[in-house]
Amino acid sequence: MNRRELLGAVGALGASVAMGAGQANADGHGHGAMSDDKMMAPVGNHHLHFCGIHCAKKDPRIQIVTQHYCGGVGDGMHQCLLYDSSAKNARLLGVEYIISDEAFRGLPDVEKKYWHPHTYEVLAGGLIAPGMKPDDEMTFMKALLTTWGKTWHTWPDPTTPIPMGEPLLMWSLTGDGQDDPKVIAARDEEFGVKTAEIRKKRIQGIGYDVPAVPAPKDIDVIGRQWTASGEDKPTKV
Numbered sequence: 001m002n003r004r005e006l007l008g009a010v011g012a013l014g015a016s017v018a019m020g021a022g023q024a025n026a027d028g029h030g031h032g033a034m035s036d037d038k039m040m041a042p043v044g045n046h047h048l049h050f051c052g053i054h055c056a057k058k059d060p061r062i063q064i065v066t067q068h069y070c071g072g073v074g075d076g077m078h079q080c081l082l083y084d085s086s087a088k089n090a091r092l093l094g095v096e097y098i099i100s101d102e103a104f105r106g107l108p109d110v111e112k113k114y115w116h117p118h119t120y121e122v123l124a125g126g127l128i129a130p131g132m133k134p135d136d137e138m139t140f141m142k143a144l145l146t147t148w149g150k151t152w153h154t155w156p157d158p159t160t161p162i163p164m165g166e167p168l169l170m171w172s173l174t175g176d177g178q179d180d181p182k183v184i185a186a187r188d189e190e191f192g193v194k195t196a197e198i199r200k201k202r203i204q205g206i207g208y209d210v211p212a213v214p215a216p217k218d219i220d221v222i223g224r225q226w227t228a229s230g231e232d233k234p235t236k237v
Contacts (some may be wrong), residue, residue: 056171162175
């Protein structure tokens with residue numbers, strides 16, 4: 001994926017930004033030398049929403065359903081604000097940066113360990129875009145497939161009243177059997193989807209089988225997209 005491809009996928013949605021501050025300005029309630037909508041421009045850029053399940057790299061048993069609100073920045077990179085729900089008072093969990101596979105390959109190994117793959121999440125149905133039409137979602141997922149994400153949760157446990165403890169480096173599910181069935185079931189119920197059905201459609205629509213990469217044994221493991229060892233290439237179906 002490059003920025004043009006992902007932005008093209010997003011553009012197909014006909015997405016529009018609904019900003020409260022912008023509405024206030026339109027109603028004549030803006031003030032100051034700069035209009036409210038310009039002041040809120042960085043927030044307004046996060047117009048793309050999708051949902052995924054993050055796990056802590058140091059302990060993959062820690063799994064959190066995470067709402068992503070993303071926008072493009074620079075050439076070939078996207079940045080996302082992460083929340084624990086899509087409600088108005090949702091907790092801000094942290095941030096994620098998304099780059100292309102080409103950009104990831106150019107990173108030094110000391111940096112690569114912070115970036116997780118999205119291949120399994122896309123093909124196994126862990127990533128969904130509830131607001132998109134099915135065809136648009138498939139287009140978006142194809143663009144997201146080989147990207148990499150760097151994610152920090154500064155609110156490690158969203159059940160606490162305030163953020164407690166050090167930030168967590170989050171990871172992705174990378175193979176079957178790693179997910180917590182209760183977390184998947186809760187996500188599916190919330191959005192009225194069935195992960196098993198999504199998985200079948202993604203495999204058929206994208207043409208690759210789901211990856212089989214084990215969970216990282218320690219914090220320094222560099223992620224792989226498709227296989228546990230050898231050449232890291234997909235298996236066609």
